[in-house]
Amino acid sequence: MTVDVESALLAARPTDPAILVELHRRLAAAAHDQGLLDVAYRTIDSPLGSLLLAATRVGVIRIAFAVQGHERALDELAQRVGPRILADTRALDGAARELDEYFAGRRRAFDLPLDHRLTSGFRADVLAQLPRIGYGETASYADVARAAGHPRAVRAVGSACGANPLPIVVPCHRVVRSDGTTGGYAGGAEAKRVLLTLESSNA
Amino acid sequence: MANAPFERVVAAHGPTVLRVCRALLSPQDADDAWAETFLAALRAYRELPVDANVQAWLVTIAHRKSIDLLRARARRPVPVADLPDRSSTLGLTPEPTDELWAAVRALPDRQRHAVVHHHVAGLPYREVAEIVGGTPEAVRRAAADGIKSLLHTLSDPLPAVPEGARP
Numbered sequence: 001m002t003v004d005v006e007s008a009l010l011a012a013r014p015t016d017p018a019i020l021v022e023l024h025r026r027l028a029a030a031a032h033d034q035g036l037l038d039v040a041y042r043t044i045d046s047p048l049g050s051l052l053l054a055a056t057r058v059g060v061i062r063i064a065f066a067v068q069g070h071e072r073a074l075d076e077l078a079q080r081v082g083p084r085i086l087a088d089t090r091a092l093d094g095a096a097r098e099l100d101e102y103f104a105g106r107r108r109a110f111d112l113p114l115d116h117r118l119t120s121g122f123r124a125d126v127l128a129q130l131p132r133i134g135y136g137e138t139a140s141y142a143d144v145a146r147a148a149g150h151p152r153a154v155r156a157v158g159s160a161c162g163a164n165p166l167p168i169v170v171p172c173h174r175v176v177r178s179d180g181t182t183g184g185y186a187g188g189a190e191a192k193r194v195l196l197t198l199e200s201s202n203a
Numbered sequence: 204m205a206n207a208p209f210e211r212v213v214a215a216h217g218p219t220v221l222r223v224c225r226a227l228l229s230p231q232d233a234d235d236a237w238a239e240t241f242l243a244a245l246r247a248y249r250e251l252p253v254d255a256n257v258q259a260w261l262v263t264i265a266h267r268k269s270i271d272l273l274r275a276r277a278r279r280p281v282p283v284a285d286l287p288d289r290s291s292t293l294g295l296t297p298e299p300t301d302e303l304w305a306a307v308r309a310l311p312d313r314q315r316h317a318v319v320h321h322h323v324a325g326l327p328y329r330e331v332a333e334i335v336g337g338t339p340e341a342v343r344r345a346a347a348d349g350i351k352s353l354l355h356t357l358s359d360p361l362p363a364v365p366e367g368a369r370p
Contacts, residue, residue: 005353008303009226009322020217023234027213027241036245039208074208084248085208 028088038082040091043070046103047198048191051168053092053099056081059113060095062165065187080118099168105202108135110169118165122150126160133174136203138196140178162186168195204253209245216261217241219324223262226307226319227269236272240265262324263334266316306356307349314349317342322350 031037039061041054052070054062054077061081064073078085089096094112101107119127129147133139139147145157161172167186173195177183185192220240224233243264251260307315307323313335320331321342328339328346335342 005303005350005357006322009307009318010325019234020221023221023237024213024217026238027245030238030242031245034242036242041210074210078208079205082249083206083209084245086210086213086245 024087028086029090031084031086032088032091036084037086037088037091038084039074039077040086040088041074041077042087042089042092042096044096044099046099047194048187051099053095054085055092055095056115056117058115058117060092060166060169061115061118063167063169065167065191067188068186102168103198105198108202112169114166114169116166119163122148122153122156123160123163125149126157127164127166127170127172130161130164130171130174133171135171136199138174138176141175141183142178144175158184174199206248206251206253209248212244212248212257212261213241216258219258220261220265223265223319223324224269226304226323227265227315228272228308232269232272232276236265236268239268243268256330258324259326259330259334262320262326266320266334302357303353306353309356310349310352313345314352317345318349318353321346 028040032040035057037057039054039056041052041062043050043052045051049066050070051066052062052064052073053060054064054073062073062077064070074085098107098110098112102110116124116127125148126144129144132147141154141157141161142151144161145151145154148157150156157175161175162184164170164172164186167173173185173192175183176196182189182192182196217237221233221237224236224240227233228236240261244261251257307318310318316335317331320326320334321328326334328342331346332339332342
């Protein structure tokens, strides 16, 4: 008998998982209102698979492809920004909407506050050049190296693009090889082709 | 090394903390205590040592929040309209553990805390003693007395343990 009560206490669970979902929603809303979060995040479905969107109070700080590992991206944010991280769709409604419009071919430029603190130095100089490549256009790694003031740093431009914490919104997919082939991409070469095709057909 | 994203703490321990709150408080108060526990934890999370026992830390916070809520309730009587009314739950499926939680909530403080923190949260007596005070042996005795009392309450006229609550 004693064993039964003890195991019942340990096994007893609120039957409705929706209760925890609702409690989490309330927690995220209160944390947001009280400015307690280092990072809020959500995921969205896209033609490139699931995308992680993460934002600080400054703006969107990270977009990660599924192949990069969403949990790994969140670990990096905990390390570099802070561990007070919660899923909170409300904080990223604007970013989710603009990305949906972009993938539907109805948006050519993003109008989102961005938090660039994950990139510094040469890589920041490189990424700062990218918004100058217009929708539907491409530039070569060598072009970007020249524009960034380091004409010989072609490979370094490639790795700066590969480490872009804000892909799609900061358009590293528009940087291609001088021979016209697409080159590498953090989301995979196929994702890069999908983006370039999307933009060329709506340009 | 920084602590893991707080979302993982909520995912890993949210259900257990809710069971602890439900065992200590009415469902409405339990939900408030759960939210206040995780908000307080979030506020302090940056300073939590990386090797801390997160579950014991959360149960400690939930313990304090539940005492705060019970004290606030004692000062401010519950309006009659908020009193649980058996007939109003007709047609709803009651939680299989409602009777069990009600019996736990009726235990004296020492026994209730010992039973909930050890048997519901799964903390060892040594850690429960750190939360509620006293020696681990005293906590063990309080938990045993609590279980004995629960058996007595639940054995008659109610069934001892709802069938569905068995693991």
